[in-house]
Amino acid sequence: MKMVGYPRSLWLMSALLVACHFNQPVRGQNGAGSEVEELRKGRHFIPTQVYPESEDARLLRLFAGLRVADVSDGMDKAGLSHVGRMDPDIRPLWTDVRTFKHRIVGIAVTARYVPTQEPATGPQSTEAFDRWMGTWYRDRSSEPFVSLLRPGTVLVIEEHGHDVGSIGSNNILVWKQRGCVGVVTSATARDTDEIAAQGVPLYFRRPGRGVRPGRNEIESVNAPIVCGGVLVRPGDIIVADGDGVIVVPRARAEEVAAYARVTLEQDKAARRNLYKALGLPMDPSVESAP
Template identity: 35%
Template sequence: MSALAAETAAVDPFHIRKYFEPLRVADACDALDGIGYFNIGLVSQDLRPLWTGMKFWGVAYTLRCVPANKPMWKLETTEDIVNAHGVWFGKMGNAAAHMGKEIKPGHVVVTDVGGAENVGFWGSENSLGVIQAGGVGIVTNGACRDTGEVILQKTPIVAKRHERTIIPGRIEAVETQTTIGIGGAQVRPGDIVGCDEDGLVVVPIEVAREVALHARAVLVADMVKRRDKYDRLGMTRDETVDVEAVDKYYADLQAQG
């Protein structure tokens, strides 16, 4: 067993991700800095949430793609055009075909498109399959299409750009659950991936427990200071300064074992 596999098995990333749920990405970044992991896990700001208010913490499920090196052939019937993806995958194969059966509640599908940025691998329909399987987010260093519907659905997708075109003849899925690079950060199966308005961070699973502990303290300290300023300014308290709710969340989580 590799060191990563042993560490992942020891901490159970699907359990440890729960300790990140109340946290801001900034809290995790502060904690990473604090343990000497400067700039590690920071994903380029070129990759942005497609809609305002998106937030998730999840366990990385990785998907590696490459540009297609064969063109799509002419389709003769309307039926085939409608089913173009099925036609393409039927002949070319699809390394991601089993992905829907492997995604667990709490997974984030992180997709490296290998430079194939002129195609929306993720769109409004196939992304819902990830959510249906229990996934909490999708990240890609490529494009998303059907963007208006994705925003309307509030499907949690982070992408580099918007696009119009489809998969056949443009991109191939070649491998899942392997180490990839995305936005300047390394992502491995089992790493913790976080997203909010500030951007994305990847927390290596080896230090995830420690990062969560320190990040919680950073968050609570900030909430206490901000709540004091709220009161001094006559501002109405909101959930972002509700220290008691955060304390209760962690107490309940600890009680669950």
């Protein structure tokens, strides 16, 4: 058979791959434990690596005070210009341009919530509604990641376009109490006035009003997710400020941080000279690292 407009070499390769696929033995059609049946149960192909808290602390020291712009330059130097920069629509809920308390440098803990397929509940009595809410939170849309939060972690949530406030003023304080230094989500949060007043760094797409029951379910914790259009793996370095959010693959973190640090200090030195020439008072943005 002649394939018009299709190189013969590619046609032969495709034919060979198809033949190999269909000639593979089908395992376990008459028995349990086959590879096919195991795959039917679902499988993550990107493993989650576990890191000691001491190693997290060491990397956080390397990134302390670095800005998204500095880290972006470090990513370019490492050949990662196509990696890690979240969609610019993921923005800080609030900013502090005096002491920069809205900035985040931390280690990713991840969670993924998915839209539910369960039907919406109709009108209920207060007692029945509260019972339904509690059951949903317990069985379908809980927060199993809380036990993973420790000093220096950033909670990164993958969630999609429904109008739900998985993040609110109460639970974000619980996460902060566990040591979480900030939260990043691909979707929404509610109680945004209170979150800003509480001073917990939050990067999100827009406000969401509804609660989780009847809207979403927890799908995975500390597995690879996509947030703001980029891959986030547990243990990656998260840096966020007024320029947005960037994710540094952990395997390249030291190289990225080293270049970013030089970039930052050179920028501070140049701006200090300009401050002096312009008679501007010095501020934290031009102070040298201790």
